[in-house]
Amino acid sequence: MTLPKPATLGLKKSFGYGDRLGLATPGHLAAARKFDFAPIFAQQSIREMARTQRTPDEVMQAAQHALAAANFTQPWGADADHLKTPEDVKVTAAAGFCFFTIDPSEFVNNRADAMPEAGLRASVAEMERDKIFADDGWKQLYLGKRFEIAHGCAFEFTEEKLFRAAVKYARAIAHSEMMGRHIASASSGRPFEIEVSVDETDSPTSALEHLFFGLELKRRQVPNVVSLAPRFIGEFEKGIDYRGDLDQFEASLKQHVAIAKFCGPYKISIHSGSDKFLAYPIVGRVCGNLVHVKTAGTSYLEALRVVARIAPKSFAEIAVYSRGRFDTDRKSYHISTTTAEINALPAFAGKEEALYLDERIGRQLLHVTFGSVLTAGCDAKGRPFKQTILELLHQHADLHREFLDRHFTKHLQLLSQG
């Protein structure tokens, strides 16, 4: 059997289906076939691969085998997500990934928003010394200019605003430039495309900061940038709906899209994009074709729904284990659920599926603990949870597919409403 290979998708609107268990592609495909979003079926971040002890090859092959079995011959993408180092690029390029998401968030300075003027000047001088810019001529590219990004929408940089944007993002942009060179060389002549993501940072990306970021990516010739993931206003928490002011979100998304057209064009990428049902009609309407939506953990929760229905005792054990892991595992995630809320969550005794799989507290509990459940977690007899989950998903592949199909059809329908 020859395995299908991923392709670059360019500026087609697209949807990413992360699959942490390697068995979700048939369900993803069932939903994807009904809509005109180009699908990304192999997608996992370096962090998630480490947490689930999977290799880039395993992630790729799980998607490839499922697509071959379904005789799927349309273009599909493969996203090596949240890459932080040249080594991350090397291992994912070797496995055949062709969409590379650069994550320079370690180099984003979240303190820039509140820094007094003297601090900004000192930070700019330090960046110039560190050769983040080739020379001090970079300011003249921005100061005293008017950037007419769309009809009736223009931006100008004051020195203070330029310095704030540069202090916040210039080191991240320089890191992205370096990563871009590694991606080009690791792809050794094969087509590739790049996303840059700053979604996992503390302070929202303003329109002017996005403009600076986009113009710098272009000036530094970071190759084949097809999407950028800003940090949006409001909260894009894992596993639950959008929290925040929808009118404000829409107004800022309009600016981000206009800037993406002006600097690229490239797509606006929505990370932690699953379950944002309130925001989807806005995203669909405002972005049109210039959108990528990325999801991952939500598919794991649909797998657990199969377990809850078929083997409630196993689900109860997983829930108890997850509660014990919550405090530790929540640390690297952006969620609002508290330990007190987890402690007050009723135990799963067979009928609490909605509490665990449809409502915020239960969903975030299960969302952040997936890595522990899938690697260290065992039932009372010492059998790894992962083994039980995979066995149930194999035995009840139809139910698994049905749950995923229904869940993602809801996502794609709302996104298509705009």
Ligand SMILES: [Zn+2]
């Ligand atoms: Zn992200």
